[in-house]
Amino acid sequence: MNIQPLDIVLHMINIVVLYVLLRALLYNPVRKFMQARTDSMQSRLDEASRMQEEGKRLQEEYQNQFALAEAKAAELLEERTRQAEETAARITRNAQEQAEEQLRQMGEHIRQQQRDALVSQEAQIANMALALTRELLQREVNPEDQQAAIDAFFSKVS
Numbered sequence: 042m043n044i045q046p047l048d049i050v051l052h053m054i055n056i057v058v059l060y061v062l063l064r065a066l067l068y069n070p071v072r073k074f075m076q077a078r079t080d081s082m083q084s085r086l087d088e089a090s091r092m093q094e095e096g097k098r099l100q101e102e103y104q105n106q107f108a109l110a111e112a113k114a115a116e117l118l119e120e121r122t123r124q125a126e127e128t129a130a131r132i133t134r135n136a137q138e139q140a141e142e143q144l145r146q147m148g149e150h151i152r153q154q155q156r157d158a159l160v161s162q163e164a165q166i167a168n169m170a171l172a173l174t175r176e177l178l179q180r181e182v183n184p185e186d187q188q189a190a191i192d193a194f195f196s197k198v199s
Contacts, residue, residue: 167191 171187 163191163195167194170194 167187167190170190174190
């Protein structure tokens with residue numbers, strides 16, 4: 042086999058031309074495509090990371106709002122319970138005052154009935170004493186004598 046320097050040079054030129062052509066036609070477009078693909082993936086990863094951080098922030102915000110809502114609900118429940126207790130106490134107090142007023146009125150009514158009965162009994166006793174005195178004295182008694190006799194009788198009875 043015979044190797045000629047011209048063949049070696051031609052093969053080297055062919056290799057260099059082929060390298061330049063392949064680099065221009067294949068390597069640069071593939072490299073650009075791969076770089077674009079890498080950039081696209083990186084931007085998607087960045088977007089996903091940003092969305093994950095946004096999700097965490099929203100989750101914290103919702104947890105804070107939920108905690109505030111729970112606190113407000115507990116406060117509202119406490120306020121309503123306090124109002125219900127105050128209302129119950131007021132109703133109880135009013136009912137007790139009404140009961141006391143009714144007892145007072147009933148006591149006053151009973152005392153009035155006792156006074157009326159006492160006056161009625163005094164009048165009956167006075168009439169009986171006056172009738173008895175008339176029979177004993179067999180005479181008519183004037184109103185002044187009658188009042189004096191009644192007063193004397195009651196002072197003795199008391």
